[in-house]
Amino acid sequence: MPELRSLAANSPSRRANWKALGLSQEDMLKPKIAVVNSSSELAICYAHLDGIARIVKEEIRKAGGIPFEVRTAAPSDFITGANKAGSYILAGRDIIANDIEVQVEAALLDGMICLTSCDKTPPGHLMAAARLNIPTILVIGGYQQAGQIDGEPVDVEDVWSGQIGERFGKKPKFPIADLAENAIMGPGVCAGMATANTMHSVVEALGMALPGHAPVRGNSPKMQENARAAARRIVEMVGEDLKPRSILTEGAFRNAIATVLAVSGSINAIKHLQATAIEAENGLDIFAMWEEMADVPVLSAVRPTGEVRIEQFEDAGGARAILKRLLPMIEGSALTCTGKTLAENLEGYEVEGPDVIRPLDNPIGPGPAIAILGGNFADTAVVRLGIRDGSRPEEFEGPARVFESSMECLQGIEDGVVKPGDVVIARNQGLKGGPAMGGSASLVLFALDAAGLAKTTAFVTDGQLSGLCLKGLTVAEVAPEAAIGGPIGLVQDGDIIRISVQNRSIDIDLTAEEMATRTGPGFRIPATGYLSTFRQDVQPMRTGGVLLPAKE
Numbered sequence: 166m167p168e169l170r171s172l173a174a175n176s177p178s179r180r181a182n183w184k185a186l187g188l189s190q191e192d193m194l195k196p197k198i199a200v201v202n203s204s205s206e207l208a209i210c211y212a213h214l215d216g217i218a219r220i221v222k223e224e225i226r227k228a229g230g231i232p233f234e235v236r237t238a239a240p241s242d243f244i245t246g247a248n249k250a251g252s253y254i255l256a257g258r259d260i261i262a263n264d265i266e267v268q269v270e271a272a273l274l275d276g277m278i279c280l281t282s283c284d285k286t287p288p289g290h291l292m293a294a295a296r297l298n299i300p301t302i303l304v305i306g307g308y309q310q311a312g313q314i315d316g317e318p319v320d321v322e323d324v325w326s327g328q329i330g331e332r333f334g335k336k337p338k339f340p341i342a343d344l345a346e347n348a349i350m351g352p353g354v355c356a357g358m359a360t361a362n363t364m365h366s367v368v369e370a371l372g373m374a375l376p377g378h379a380p381v382r383g384n385s386p387k388m389q390e391n392a393r394a395a396a397r398r399i400v401e402m403v404g405e406d407l408k409p410r411s412i413l414t415e416g417a418f419r420n421a422i423a424t425v426l427a428v429s430g431s432i433n434a435i436k437h438l439q440a441t442a443i444e445a446e447n448g449l450d451i452f453a454m455w456e457e458m459a460d461v462p463v464l465s466a467v468r469p470t471g472e473v474r475i476e477q478f479e480d481a482g483g484a485r486a487i488l489k490r491l492l493p494m495i496e497g498s499a500l501t502c503t504g505k506t507l508a509e510n511l512e513g514y515e516v517e518g519p520d521v522i523r524p525l526d527n528p529i530g531p532g533p534a535i536a537i538l539g540g541n542f543a544d545t546a547v548v549r550l551g552i553r554d555g556s557r558p559e560e561f562e563g564p565a566r567v568f569e570s571s572m573e574c575l576q577g578i579e580d581g582v583v584k585p586g587d588v589v590i591a592r593n594q595g596l597k598g599g600p601a602m603g604g605s606a607s608l609v610l611f612a613l614d615a616a617g618l619a620k621t622t623a624f625v626t627d628g629q630l631s632g633l634c635l636k637g638l639t640v641a642e643v644a645p646e647a648a649i650g651g652p653i654g655l656v657q658d659g660d661i662i663r664i665s666v667q668n669r670s671i672d673i674d675l676t677a678e679e680m681a682t683r684t685g686p687g688f689r690i691p692a693t694g695y696l697s698t699f700r701q702d703v704q705p706m707r708t709g710g711v712l713l714p715a716k717e
Contacts, residue, residue: 208241213352224396252603261289282306287364288437295444307383312347333615353383359632363430372501416496429534431632440709462528481521559666585621594628595646654685
């Protein structure tokens, strides 16, 4: 076993403090493992994690380690997104990484096991693992049980889309009050392939969770056994000195990108993977790699891409089955937290049935499910295409209809300002303008759909979108954003915008000289406290929006 980091700081005062916590002299020589817990009574996403933490700590002790439970922030879209137009959601990701550094690195602990749930804890945990580079494994927090009304499954997507649709005249399939009462029946993250389950699958594809652990029913016996297995494994990893930067290689990131594309996952995975790569200091350009892997087809159509439910996806093998299907075109030699390669982990594993997770020679649709655009309107922008069956446009040209916020955009839709053929633009939603990509751009998509405009307009924003969103032709995370003088901040009503998925382009019909004569509105949304600090320090989208100072 390598020399433990924690032994390097075994001063008498440290011993005195830990003796008061109940540690014996023998315990001082054992590996000290942080159990990173984001449990919160505010949100059902995290409500079960205290029980999982107890299981993990018990198993670590049995395996010969000493667990120390530490807490972090716990952002949840539907709860901590209530104020400041949701600005605290993405901003919370970096707080999680910093919380972990402040507690785990400062205490010179030997390893950590992270209980990862909801949208922003997986990337926060991955970023911290890459930054600290001590043996780390993630426990997948699981998804919530959806309910039923009249024998039909309903979940939180139905509530969200239903409440917006009702405002714009689209009758929900059940009364909103009934949907709210029945949509969530247990702890865990949103059902469906939204950002949380996308990132859970990413964690396994990267090799940072044990095989077969994503996704999983929240607080189920399977999830609890997964937690025990991960707890045993983290003690072994400390003994082996197996560190994240040995796992978070280019091959691992390619495997993660392929997984997101194969499940038509959330576009938010792009910035989270880029932020993790920045922390790992491996020099990877996730945006460029994404386009290099554009031939990965869609193999599973979990909601919102299709009608497959997340329970069916788990039962069909989940991320492990996707990786098995993809093995001929991904990096099987990538090392994982098991100490074995991905190919070794998958040896002997067979996918059960072709229906939910298709083989490569019989995909649901061609790739890419998500594409990166560029042009004179954006250096980078992201479009989620889902199943490319012709049901939504991929080429579009029309006049801009500009709104300074999502709320203004919603009002414009309601007032009939938005017309078929328009390119609807909601700006000032970016990393600095939001700040932290607040602004609820996702609401606009549901409004356009409810108003019958999703297929006859295009929607463009410098904001981010919920992983639950997949409607019409939508271009998000446009960079540079409006707040720093990007073209999206200079566009005016009537300017012609051209979008071409085939050409991977988004352009405005203006010359550089014409653009230079214009000025944008600048910041529109005030920010104080931490959000003001975030606005000041956040780096461009090409970094994944990390809070790092510029290189000296």
